Amino acid sequence: MNNLRIMCSKTKNANFLETMMDSDMGNIRHISKNPATPPNKLRQIFHSEKIHHNVIQDVVKNPSFPQASINRMLEFMSQDFKELDMGYKKYSITLAMLQNPNINNKFLSYFAKSKxxxxxxxxxxNPSLAVExxxxxxxxxxxxxxxxVASNxxxxxxPKVLGKIMKYSEMYEPLSRNANLPVSHIRYLETYFCKHRENNAMLFANILINPNTPLEILEKYEAKKNYNVILASNPKIPxxxxxxMVKTNSVKIKSEIITNIKNVYVLLKHAQHKNIGIKTTAVLRIAQISAA
Incomplete structure (x- = not known):
């Protein structure tokens, strides 16, 4: 991703976003995702005949897209959402619209009855979906x-639903990806992995990078250098x-740290690595964050 597109997706400068409205489609795609994009500009993208429906999906998911417009459109949608009846583009846009955090829970409750x-x-x-x-x-x-549900x-x-889901081992992998999974359940999943290592590599990786994973589990695997690349991806690693980790000579580990925004500064603070490419990339990442 080039720096201009990062700016389009991260900046809070509405004037900059408006000036980029006439740029290439790649920038428009990132503008459509940015919550700082003015509502009138999102409407402009939505009504443009030149815009691909994948971009329209980003527009209707954007929390800055006018709620009144979403409510009017949802009122005309069928509860069954039959793809063949609606046409694929309209169907996919509707599915995206249901993820907009400004949708009233009365609408969501109604559509939740769909088969x-x-x-x-x-x-x-939808991040605003009611617990009920x-x-x-x-x-x-x-x-x-x-x-x-496990990924929500x-x-x-x-607790009742979580207890039900925990009865099925095939649900453990999506549960392990959930950054808000209670610590007690993460401990249970790690114990399960230790007893059933075969075919559960993804479960294990998810546990190591989950920001809720307790320190004692991270420390347990820290000494095993093969796992350091995975651990470096954890956004809350101490x-x-x-x-x-950064004092090792592993370029792979440092590269993984660089992808983790919160860890870039730690890399520069502690690294004694002579690889100019590693340090240059880290500096560029900081510049991108600052620009945003």
């Missing part, structure tokens, strides 16, 4: 829906632990 699993999965991605609706959806026994950041507020 279409893709509708339910989209609703579960999550609990209602959690009564399902459909594997795809339960996996989507509010799962910790639904600075003391990172400092040990």
């Amino acid at each position: 279409n699993k893709e509708v339910i999965k989209s609703i579960l991605k 609706i999550i609990e209602d959806i959690g009564e399902s026994y459909h594997p795809e829906i339960l996996k989507a 950041p509010k799962i910790g507020q639904c 600075e003391k632990m990172l400092a040990k």
